[in-house]
Amino acid sequence: MRLSFLLLLALFLLPLNAHAQPSPEQLRDTIRDHISNQEKLQGAFAIVDERTGDVRRLELVRVHERVGKTGDYYYSCTDMRDVRTGGLLDLDFDIEDKDGELRVADIRFHKDDGIPRYTYGEHDQRVPLPVAELKPTVEGSPIAGKVSFMETDEGLKINAVVLNAPPGKHGFHIHEKGDCSDQGNAAGGHFNPDAVPHGDVEKHGFQKAHAGDLGNIEIGSDGKGTLEKVIPGLTLSGGKYGVVGRSVILHEKEDNFGQPTGNAGGRIACAVIPE
Incomplete structure (x- = not known):
């Protein structure tokens, strides 16, 4: 009897507007x-x-x-x-x-096209991500694209999508200066704060590769290519491995990892990494 009374009381105390969660x-x-x-x-x-x-x-x-x-x-x-x-x-x-x-x-x-504009912080707030807009270095070229950067526990996550580029592999590097003028030449050399030889920073780290040596991005027959890498030690800003304010360069040819900079040819697209 007491149990039945408690059940009835519990039902009476339920909010009148209670309803099931949506599926x-x-x-x-x-x-x-x-x-x-x-x-x-x-x-x-x-x-x-x-x-x-x-x-x-x-x-x-x-x-x-x-x-x-x-x-x-x-x-x-x-x-x-x-x-x-x-x-x-x-x-x-x-x-x-x-x-x-x-x-x-x-x-x-x-x-x-797979490039995030923001991520979520520890309290579910939106955190905008820096996205560099890739543009051609010569007038009339249709090349376009985006590169985003996100700090993670594992390192700096870099996502890129390139559109309307020539098919094949193309060297893809972070360069030291945030300036795309003079057909991308004003971006300077590869970002190389440790003054070490050229290599693949994802595989070999900062001791055996430039901090900006991202290797190659492969472009398909439709002119589109994507890249995703996580580079331990790179940061958005602060310290000697910060990339904000530098440039991303898409090269004319494949990076074959030869010295001094991979023999990747001219600079066909460039993007400044914003804050």
């Missing part, structure tokens, strides 16, 4: 419905890119399987394609649960 599929459907409604209203899903101020028209490729919750909001990510450029974007969607009614509360650009 992952309900959250994903909320995102799909939001995009579909925008397409019906505007003819396309359009969103302002906060980095450039441009309105970008996007089409949904897929909603990611993974969902989660940060603070008061659920979240999931989508792959979306830019209708004009064909570029692949990763957008983060925050979803609010208002008494069982789900709605999209915020949308953010997270990645451009």
Whole structure:
């Protein structure tokens, strides 16, 4: 009898507005419905890119399987394609649960062709990442790309995507100066604070390679190439291994690791690493 009374009391004390948490599929459907409604209203899903101020028209490729919750909001990510450029974007969607009614509360650009714009700090706050914009060193060249830098426990994580470049392997290095003028020559030599011979810093470390010796990026027949490396000891800023304010150079030829700088030829694209 006493047990039945306690159960009834517990039920009475439950909040009147208590409801079950949404399922992952309900959250994903909320995102799909939001995009579909925008397409019906505007003819396309359009969103302002906060980095450039441009309105970008996007089409949904897929909603990611993974969902989660940060603070008061659920979240999931989508792959979306830019209708004009064909570029692949990763957008983060925050979803609010208002008494069982789900709605999209915020949308953010997270990645451009796999290059992240930000990461998350220890308290789930967004931390912007420096992204260098790769541009051709000669007028009329279509080469473009982005390079992002993120400090991790293992070292500096470098992600790059290159577009519209000649197929094959190309030397890809951090150079000492943040200046892309004079067809990239103003960037100076490889970033080499220890004054050691040329090599592969990922494999051999600072004692047997320049700190900026990232090796090669391989470009496919479609003109696109990607690179991801983690270099222990490199930092964004501070100390002698900081890279902010320096440049990234895409070279004309493959780095064959010969001395003194890999025989990679001219400088066909350049990007200054921002703060």
